[in-house]
Amino acid sequence: MGQKVNPNGFRYGVTKKHNTLWYADKKDFADILLQDDKIYRFFNKFTREYLIGKVEIRRNQNGHLSVLVHSAKPGAILGQNGENINKLTQDIQKLLRNKxxxxxxxxxxIKNPDLNAIILAEQIAIKLENRAPFRVAQKFAIRNAMKSGAKGIKTQVSGRLNGVDMARSEGYSEGEMKLHTLRQDVDFAMATARTTYGAIGVKVWVSKGEFLDGNGEKNVTTEKN
Incomplete structure (x- = not known):
């Protein structure tokens, strides 16, 4: 089970908190859910430019919307004197048709981007698009993650590797990766490299250890950052 299912979805509500937090009446639920989807898709376009590793959405009862953008380049998102933030705010209001x-x-x-699966996957994809050898791209990401304190990491690329006629998958791993253990803090992400030979899929799993409380017992209510 743990080997097949998405590790993030497998742990939501157990050891991972949901990225969206709000309550809505039945008549408003669908509209708000659609708005959240549009916001996530909007920021996905800037993942590489701003090194975005996570987006969280919070809503209160007064209709106030807060978007928390976790980034390894916060200065790039803020812009000079906050000009870029104002532009992003206006773009989202226009997207949602609500000024x-x-x-x-x-x-x-993000203090340690080398432990963020989304950023690592995008970095591998960028290297593949720049015609770097797929083995070198994966091993570079693995080495950086392990140096940054990861307990384990696993990578996989799939497609026409090196331009061969038949598509295949190849991956590498180092350290521990307990996908069946729900108390294991595993971060997972996917990315796509658009190469001259076609699309190459990239998957990254990063293990950061286990969730434990002060007594060394299993703790299923707290998530590490």
Whole structure:
């Protein structure tokens, strides 16, 4: 089971917190859910430019919307004197067709981007698009993650590797990767490299150890950052 299912979805509500937090009546639920999807898709376009590793959405009862953007380049998102944040706010209001929307975008700095699966997957994809050998790209990411304190990491690329006629998958791993253990903090992400030979899929699993409380017992209510 743990080997097949998405490790993030497998752990939501157990050892991982949901990225979206709000409550809505039945009549408003579908509209708000669609808005969240549009916001996630909007920031996905800037993942590489701003090294975005996570986006969280919070709503209160007064209709105020807060978007927390976790980035390894917070200065790039903020812009000079916060000009870029204002532009992003206006773009989202335009996207949601609500110029009166109470929207606040907060930027959270990712202290260690080499432990973020999304950023690692995008970095591998960028190297593949720049015609770097797929083995070198994966081993470079693995080495950086292990140096940064990861307990284990696993990578996989799939497609026409090196331009061969038949597509195949090849991956590498180092350290521990307990996908069946729910208390294991595993981060997972996928990315796509658009090469001259076609699309190459990239998958990255990063293990950061186990969730334990002060007594060394299993703790299923707290998530590490």
């Amino acid at each position: 009166e929307l109470k929207l606040n975008i907060e930027v959270v700095n």
